[in-house]
Amino acid sequence: MNPTLMNPLAPLRLTSFSHGGGCGCKIAPGVLSQILKNQAGGLIPPELMVGIETADDAAVYRLNDQQALIATTDFFMPIVDDPYEFGRIAATNAISDVYAMGGRPIMALALVAMPINQLPVEVVAxxxxxxxxxxxxxxxxxxxxxxxxxxxxxxxxxxxxLVHPERVRRNADAKAGDVLVLGKPLGVGVLSAALKKEQLSETGYRQLIENTTKLNTPGIALSALDGVHALTDVTGFGLAGHALELARGAKLRAVIEWSRVPLLENVVVMAAEGMVTGASGRNWAGYGADVKLVPGLHATTQNLLSDPQTSGGLLVSCAPDAVDAVLKVFRDEGFARAAVIGRVEAGEPSLHVVP
Structure with a gap:
């Protein structure tokens, strides 16, 4: 039994019910590859514009010349103890995949699995x-x-x-010479690890909530920009994992300039103190062989690159002459820390990280 339920005066900690929280619950990329590698191909109708081929954020099905349907699902175990905030974070994270395809959400279905005999009905509500x-x-x-x-x-x-078929933005359509822009700062996994160890400050907690409950609405306007070639959101596999998916899909090399990557306050210090999730290590074990870290990077860089980002930011691959427009879209919608973080260039599909 959960220890907090043995003492009615103890505060209920939702995170104590789960072995992993938020997007850190994802099956590790290496294990997922093993599961899927021998799966036979299924029915692929001509209307299916985006399926599972490049591990994109959502499926896209063409309805007619003006509309395509985006469908996605996402669910996980608690990343915070406040039930209301957990609900907000999970919903924001799920809707993000629609924005990451360049679409406008139209409706949702709720997925609710709860230990009914242990959680009060009021908490579930x-x-x-x-x-x-x-x-x-x-x-x-x-x-x-x-x-x-x-x-x-x-x-x-x-x-x-829904999205216009010509505005679908896949994660696999980056072009050599593109610039990479990230919409939100990294470090959510580090903050969640500190929270679970009861080492997170009030300031850190506010950062965690604000970052994970901010809807990625710029995706709609970004898909209307001709210079935006590829879109994805950075979630459970960390910046490195999702940048690698982008590189592999386009058959190009992605380069991240680490000094330009926005980070949440104090996460470098916390990561150095061991506040990292188990998912970070599993992520690196799954794809680290395809990531080249140039000497001179801080010792925590690997952990932050593979840090699982629950409801993370949009990663945009765009033409150099579209960068100002992309940043303006982010700024206009309240994403003040959106930043250019790297580029895409010809080369073997891989990720290079430079200081």
């Missing part, structure tokens, strides 16, 4: 309310869903959206 409030902010209804009794608390959404 707060989780659901958090998700509803985020969907309301995104301008969409929760139109249905599914609930089950579960050993660990799990919450998320099936999210659907």
């Amino acid at each position: 707060e989780i659901v309310r958090g998700g509803q409030d985020v969907c309301r902010a995104a301008g969409i209804p929760i139109a249905g869903g599914h609930t089950i009794d579960s050993v660990e608390p799990i919450y998320g959404l099936v999210a659907m959206g």
Whole structure:
């Protein structure tokens, strides 16, 4: 039994119910590759514009000459103890995949799996309310869903959206000479590790909540820019993992200039003190062989590159002459720390990280 339930005066810690939280729950990339490598190809209708081929953020199905349907799902275990905030974070993270394809969300379905005999009904209701409030902010209804009794608390959404077929932005369409722009600072996994160890300050907690509940709405306007070639969001596999997916899909080399990557306050210090998730190590084991770290980088760089980002920022690959427009879209929608972090160039599909 959860220890907090043995003492009615102890505060309920949602994170104590789960073995991993947020996007750190993802199956490690190396294990996922093993699971999928021998799967036979399924039915691929001509209307399916984006499937599983490049590990993109969502599936896209062409409905007609003006509309394509975006469909995605995302769910995980608690990353914070506040049930309302957990609901908000999970919903924001799920809807992000629609924005990452360049689309506008239209509705969601809730996925709710809870240990009903251990969690008070009021706590479950707060989780659901958090998700509803985020969907309301995104301008969409929760139109249905599914609930089950579960050993660990799990919450998320099936999210659907619409996009013009010519505005679909895949993660595989970067071009040599492109510039890479990141919409949000890194370090969410480090903050969540500190929270679980009860070592996170109030300032750090506020950063965690603000970063993970900020909807990636710039994706809609970014998809309308001709110079934007590829879009993805940085989530459970960390910046390195998602940059590698972009590079592999385009059959090009991605280069990240580490000194330009925005970081949440104090995460370098916390990472150096061991505040890292188990998922960070599993991520690196899965793809580290394809990442070249140039000498001179801080010792924590590897951990921060592979740090799982729950509801992380958009990663944009765009033409150099579109950079100002891309940054303006981010700034206009409140993403003050969006920054140019690197480039895409000809070469073997890989990731190079330079100081």
